[in-house]
Amino acid sequence: MARIDLQHLKHSYIENPMVEDDYALKEVHYTWEDGGAYALLGPSGCGKTTLLNIISGLLRVSEGKILFDGKDVTALQPEGRNIAQVFQFPVVYDTMSVHDNLAFPLRNRGVDEDEVKRRVSETLDMLDLTKWSEKKARGLTADVKQKISLGRGMVRSDVNAILFDEPLTVIDPHLKWQLRSQLKLLHKQFGHTMVYVTHDQTEALTFADKVVVMYEGEIVQIGTPEELFERPSHTFVGYFIGSPGMNVLPVNIEGRTARIGGTEFELAGTPELKPGVRTDLGIRPEFIVLGEKGIPVSVQKVEDVGHHKIVRAAIEGQDISIVIGESASVPADPHVVFDRERVSIYADDWRVEMGG
Amino acid sequence: MNKTQNNKAWFLVLPVLAIVSLNAIVPLMTVVNYSVQETFGNNLFFFEGVRWFREVLDSERFQDSLLRQFSFTGIILAIEIPLGVAIALSMPKKGIWASVCLVLMSLPLLIPWNVVGAMWNIFALPDIGLLGYTLNAMGFDYNFTRQAISAWFTVILMDVWHWTSLVVLLAYAGLRSIDDSYYQAARIDGASKWAVFLYIQLPKLKHVLTLAFLLRFIDSFMIYTEPFVLTGGGPGNTTTFLSIDLVKSALGEFNLGAAGAMSLIYFLMTLLVCWLFYTLAMRGEER
Known part of the structure; x- marks a missing residue:
């Protein structure tokens, strides 16, 4: 659990960015408070995933600094940042059982086997995966696989933050609601800092305390769902939030x-x-x-x-x-x-x- | 919804069936024909039952070449598959160097078998060949025309040079098809390089490696031209593999019955090994 400071971040996928438009991410300067639940909301290609990957360390940011609890982690690899991230499409280790999939991030970090067992069975319970525990991950359906991915993100109790990159895209609508409530519950229970990327406003508004709206590589507004609705600070927010806009x-x-x-x-x-x-x-x-x-x-x-x-x-x-x-x-x-x-x-x- | 049963479409397969029977089944049946008969001059044939099969299987000559064949195939598979995967793993993922590597890798595959044999023959000659001369100059007693060990070393090296690329290309294609998010997830999970190989890359390569294994098995099991040009099966019989032996028997000695029986045994063995391997490799796979 940590406070995350993003200091003047800018990112470009081009080697020598010249003009503003070369940047996929334009000047982001913001602090995610410790234990906050944030949603990053915006249309496809607005830089949400870029920002997320910069926080987790999968991408090395072109300019600016990232601090976790005041400690500069800009140069650290993901394994050094102690972050969990769940991706849009399920990533499972095919040859491992569901149990071993969840145990994998713990075992890689040398957690002792009793603790691994305890954490894994807790997480399996929480996600309603216990009945699959001994099954190989390969043959399972997409939504069970995505639950496994979610489980791998949540199994570590000491992470600085959990990042979700549109994790419910492949999940059936009726399960979406249920999983989102579970995530919310989890957040209340453990107080992890959570950042949730989505392009679905309902998802963002129900999950987060604070919604961060991004548009063309910029954060255009940060606020509670109510603020976004009543006082959109950019015409895009007005148009994007609400139906009709x-x-x-x-x-x-x-x-x-x-x-x-x-x-x-x-x-x-x-x-x-x-x-x-x-x-x-x-x-x-x-x-x-x-x-x-x-x-x-x-x-x-x-x-x-x-x-x-x-x-x-x-x-x-x-x-x-x-x-x-x-x-x-x-x-x-x-x-x-x-x-x-x-x-x-x-x-x-x-x-x-x-x-x- | 009810589906109407209509099997008339099978008739469309008939032309293919006709062609396949002409180019595959008919020649095969002539071999079957020879394998159960004794031939005399003037096209006189006598039915012999399974005598040729028994004779071939009992003969020391066949058993020896079979043993040589399996040793050769086993050795080159044990070298080419891991080596191919290792090379594919260390190749650049994109950019100009990826293309350069791919072209360089494909070159050996484009050279005809007999040319490869001739090349290596000259390359390995102990007095004038670069390889042979260098080895001797370095103090190794190397002469592939006289020593069995040297001959085997050369044949294996030649095959590895010629065919590892095939495994490399297949494995490289397999590696490229792995989605980036797997590597990203592995980094988040703190997986070591070895764990990434073991739990992501190897499982994802399973299908292409099965294919590579089968192709290399079939091809090396039937190898003829390269060792024939390089060593002619010698020195002595030490590099006489099954197909070389078969040709000697059929065309050199005009032993049609024995050669026919041997061909069929040979064919069934290849088929059996492939089937066994494929079944085992695909076990537990859904669909």
Whole structure:
């Protein structure tokens, strides 16, 4: 268990990176607190796995430093960092039994055999693998194999952190939920620092205390699930978190007044804008009220998703989504009102604070 | 869902069956024919039953060449398989040097058998050949045309030179197909190099190595041209392997019945060993 400091990390797969775009990972400077459960969330290719492999030591970072509890481990190999990592696709040692698979990381570190037995049978129990214990790992199904991989990650009690790289991709949906709860339970029980990479927002939001959203090699926001939902600090976060994502509309701002096409309305405050920036207005579909007053919209279609309806509409030619109740209906002459407190203004995609 | 049973598709196999019977089964049957008959001149044949088989199996000459054959095959397999795997493991994984190594490795495989035999014959000549001369200059008494040990040493060295590459290429391909995450997981698990070899690489190489073993077994068990050109089976009979013996018997001595019986015994032995090995190697494998 350890606090992990990432100091000004930058990574490039190219030997002599020249421009910003050569970096797969752009400047990451952050601290993972000891015992925290973090989710790294982002689309494919945003640098999540790169960051994870840098922490575990599989990749040597191009620039910057990594500290475990204040100790510089940048130059250490994975075996020297005492980290557990679970990969996206199951990795098992075919010729070994399930029991020996789990015992492998312990035996490699010279743990004595009684302790190995104790730890392994505990882990087997926890993952509900005991009945496979003596079986060879080769013939088992993908989800049992992935459980073995998870088990190998969790069998060591003294690891600095456990890293998960989309570990539930190959697991059946109904088992996913169960395994995720088990991981969460485990985290509460042992207090390991856990970092969980995923591109599935539900997975991230249910697993983690803090969600780290990455986009194009950068961390764009770190926060609790609630913060990410209510105050996305980058338009990407707004768009990526929530279903449907946040509506982002180009807007002209003058003082407190926002203008979308020919429609004007008042904001809750005066956004602090530098001159010459591109401004957008962000509003979640949940915070738009559809009624007979406000800004006129043209409704294109209504999707009923079960517990609510999503109205696809347009303001001044800009597509927006609106969430309405399951029993609500679309008025004949539809208008919308934005919840003023929930409107965010973005300057070049980054959220700006509202002044008084 | 019910599947309709329709076996008419088997008719499509008929042309292949016809061709195979012409080029494989018919010639084989002529050998069977010879092996159970005694031949006199003027195409006079008499049925002899299993006499030739009994005679061949009882003859010391056959037993000796069989023993030589198994020793040779055993020795070259024991050298080529581990050596091939070791070379494949130490080859670069990517980049220009990987290609260079692969091309260099493939070269011996491209040389025809009789050329290899002739090359090594000259290479190993004790008075003018580079190998022979050097060994003698270093104080070894080496002459493959006179000493059985030297002849064996040369034949084995030649085969290792010619065919280890095949094992290397197969093992290299097998190694490349192992996903990176296995090595990553092993590093996380703190596995030693030896453990990685034992628990990841070797199990993943099982199939290609089975293939390499079978190919090398069959090929070396039937080896003819190279030792024939190099030593001619000598000195004496010391490098007369089964196929050399067979040709001597069939074409040199025109002993058709005995040669036919020997061919069949030879063929069945190869088949049996391959089947046994494959069955044992694939035991416990699902599907």
